[in-house]
Amino acid sequence: MRERVRAALEAPRFQRVIIAVIVINAATLGLETSATAVERYGTALTVVDHLALYIFVLELAAKMYVYRRGFFRDPWNLFDIMIVTVSLLPTAGGLSVLRALRILRALRLISVVPSLRRVVTALLTAVPGMTSIVVLLGLVLYVTAVMGTKLYRATAPEYFGDLPTSLFTLFQMMTGDAWSDITREVMDEHPSAWVFFVLFMLVCTFVVLNLFIAVVVSAMEDEHAEESVQATQDLGVAVLTELAALRAEVRELRERVPVPAGAGAMSGDRSPAAPAPRRRGSARGRTGGR
Template sequence: MRERVHDVLESRGFQRFIITLILVNAATLGLETSPRIVASYGPLLTVIDHVALYIFVAELLVKVYAYRWEFLRDPWNLFDTAVVGVSLLPSTGSLSVLRALRVLRALRLISVVPSLRKVVTALLTAVPGMSSIVVLLTLVLYVAAVMSTKLYGTTAPQYFGDLPTSLFTLFQMMTGDAWSDITREVMDHHPTAWVFFVGFMLVCTFVVLNLFIAVVVSAMEEEHTEAAVHASEDAGAAVLKELADLRAELRELRDRLSGPEDR
């Protein structure tokens, strides 16, 4: 019985049903943000939301029955449990803010779709490599903030009046938001300021941020390589099993044919 339930959970049809339910539930949660739609179809949206939640809970319970202790060893099962568990928390009175967390159920799409799982796994794998880049970026920001505060704090105090303000301004410039306007305003009093700001933008935007992309791409390539290796190993194991079964059938056939000759 448990094996049949396991096969149903892993079947493509069931996975498609869950994906469809997640999309429908996410759509209903989005429609609830419109007062006009809530006034017309509020009860229907609530029923759909509750039905989806009950199905998600039932799915998790069935998975616990089918997988037993293996359920806890899969991080994606724990992720699904946390997302669904948030929706079960009381959302009345002072906890009404928790109703907004119901939309987290849409994140279950990550654990259901294999391609999304691979992307998220690759991003998590890249976190250790990103930590070194974050330290480098923080160091560059700090040095540039101290320099800009000392150089341009008097000229543009709204941007570089103190260290926290300079850090925020430089972070804003690093994202590409109005960096040229800030630079031109400072250049009205310091014509050579473009050297500092262009150098900062080149280092942060075109070097450090590209390092982030390089680390993520490298992690995704490693994840793809590992998946290909596992797939080839599984295919090889399947071929070996078929060869073993074929040899067993040939041996059995040989024994049957040699039996009458001996008699």
């Protein structure tokens, strides 16, 4: 019974059904934000929402039944449990804010779709490599914020009045939001201020942020290489298993087919053709010649 349930859970058709349920549930939760849709189809939306939740619970229960302890060793299964548990919490009274967290079910697409799972895994793998880049970015922001506060506090106090304001202004400029407007306002009093801001933008936007991208891409390449190696190993194991099964079938067929008792003797008595007997006439001729 467990093997049948396992085969059903791992079937591509079942995975496509779960993806469809997640997408439909996310669409219904989005429609609940419309007062008109709730007024017209409120009951239907509620039914679909509860039905999707029941399907998710049954899916997790089936996985626990099949994989047992191995179910809790997979981080993605724990992620699914957390999301479904949040959806099961009561939403009445002071916990009514939890109704907004039901949309987290849409995040289950990450654990169901393999390509999304690879991307998220690569991002999580790249986190240790990003630590040094984050420290470098924070150091650049701090140094430039102190310099900007001391240089342009009197000129633009709304942007560089104190250290926290300067940090926020430089972070805003790093994202590319209105950085040219801030620069021109400061340049009205300090024409050479463009050197400071241009160097800051070059270092932060074109160097540090590109380092983030490089680390993420490298992590994704490593993840893809590991998956390729794993797929090759699985293919090799499958081929060896199939060959072993074929050999067992051939051995079984040989044991089932009986061999005749005299077949071996007959085959063993076979010898190359004997030489042709001598002709009597030639023998007599030799005798008469004597």
